[in-house]
Amino acid sequence: MGMNLDGAVQAFADLLGQPVVVFDSDLGVAAYSVHEGRIDRARRDLILSHRASTRATEMIRDHRVDRAAGAVLLPVSANMPSRVVAALRYRDRLTGYVSYVPGDDDDPEVRDAPDITLARQELGALLAAREAERRDGADHMQQLLTQLLDGPHEQRENAATELVREGLISSAARYSAMVFRVAGDADHATAGARLLIDRGFREIGRISSLKAAGTVLGSEGVLIIPREINPARLRALVSDPLHGHARGGGGAARERLADVRESRREARIAARATLRDPDRYGVSAVWSELGLDRLLLQLPLERLTTEDLPESVTALITATAGPDLAETLEAYLDSGADAQQTAQNLHIHRSTLYYRLDRIRAIVDADLGDGQVRRELHTSLRIAALAGLR
Structure with a gap:
């Protein structure tokens, strides 16, 4: 294995006389050869998306390319041209696939000629080496980031x-x-x-x-x-x-x-x-x-119950029509106790808002004009919302 993956892919394309795309075992694009002239749409989409299309994935699965001993010709499907796809292996383990559009002189016997088979074996080994290198690199990265963060x-x-x-x-x-x-x-x-x-x-x-x-x-x-x-x-x-x-x-x-x-x-x-x-x-x-x-959000929100809230807020969110009243009060406090702005934000008439505020005052039994009361109610309503209690 004296060649890197990109070089081996280009050498394989030169051997075939056709542009090729190599996928890993999950059908993500691992490498592709250079191309001359106009690029076909399917190849362009592969390069841009970095993955085989859903239809191509289904066809590779349906034709059992992963189990085939040699290259498999996939028929024309929808907007996809016919493709030759072969499984790549290393020590009998699937490491990926190679795909190309067959030329006019495509010969089923030539697809698995000794030199082409040998080139596919090298691609399979290079994919396995890349996978191992990435795994080692990922493990090293994980170790360093674990130390950095924890x-x-x-x-x-x-x-x-x-x-x-x-x-x-x-x-x-x-x-x-x-x-x-x-x-x-x-x-x-x-x-x-x-x-x-x-x-x-x-x-x-x-x-x-x-x-x-x-x-x-x-x-x-x-x-x-x-x-x-x-x-x-x-x-x-x-x-x-x-x-x-x-x-x-x-x-x-x-x-x-x-x-x-x-x-x-x-x-x-x-x-x-x-x-x-x-x-x-x-x-x-x-x-x-x-x-x-x-x-x-740093509170133990999962453990909170309505009993942990001030009694005034618990009474409000458990009252009949409680959710509407809690939403009304929160909107009122969000707006800085501006009744006109609150009515606009809630898309209700101002008289409806005043009616709700009267009900809220009666339930919480507190003066909404008191700054300390407002702070307690506002913060408690927010905690209740984050804790899923309202």
Whole structure:
């Protein structure tokens, strides 16, 4: 194996006289040869998406290419041209696939000629080597990031130095942490977090020459970037339908990489905000957006009950029509006790608002003009909402 994967793919394409695409065993694009002239649509889509299409995946599965001893000709389907696809193996283990459009002189016997078979074996071995290298690299990255984020002071300092020295993350003036969480069982959550980190690497590489570092710790994805977080880009990253029920959080930037664990702590709290109040935050949030929720989200919300709330708030949220009254009071307090603005925000007549406020005053048995009363009610209503008590 004296050649790297890209070189072997190009040599295989030259041998065939056709452009080729090599996939890993999960049908992600691993490499492709250079092409001359106009590129066909299917090949262009593969290169842009980095994955085989759903239809191509189904055809490879239906034709049992993974079990075939040699190359398999897939017929024309929808907008896809006919393709020759062959499984790549290393020591009888599937490592990927190679695909190309057959030429006009395509001969079934030539597809598995000795020189072509030998070239496919080399591709299979190179894919296996790349997989092992990535696995070793990923393990090393995970070890360093674990030390950086969870280790004692000396470990954090050493890990920060190693990450920069080894070129695993760029040297920069600021570092920020993102965290990703994907709903589902442990395997699904872990796989989803890895996909989000991979997409994050690609997006950062597309807009900047700076290098980020990321890994999955438990089932949580962690991405450390050498810059401040752009909330819009974080939201776009986790809003991709491909990643299903994903949530993201971003922490504030730190000047030293060794201190970025505090940014990760903030990112976790921001991600918690999206789970506790998706109506307000959507699929992602950053620390700077949280306001008072920075503190409230650090409470043991899962253990709180209505008995932990002030009696006035408990009476309000458990009263008949309680949710409407709680929403009305919160909107009223949000607007700074501006009745006109509250009525507009709730899309109700002002007389309706005054009626509700009279009911609220009677239930809470307090003066809504008292600043201390307002603070207690406002904060308690927010805690009740985050704790899922209203």
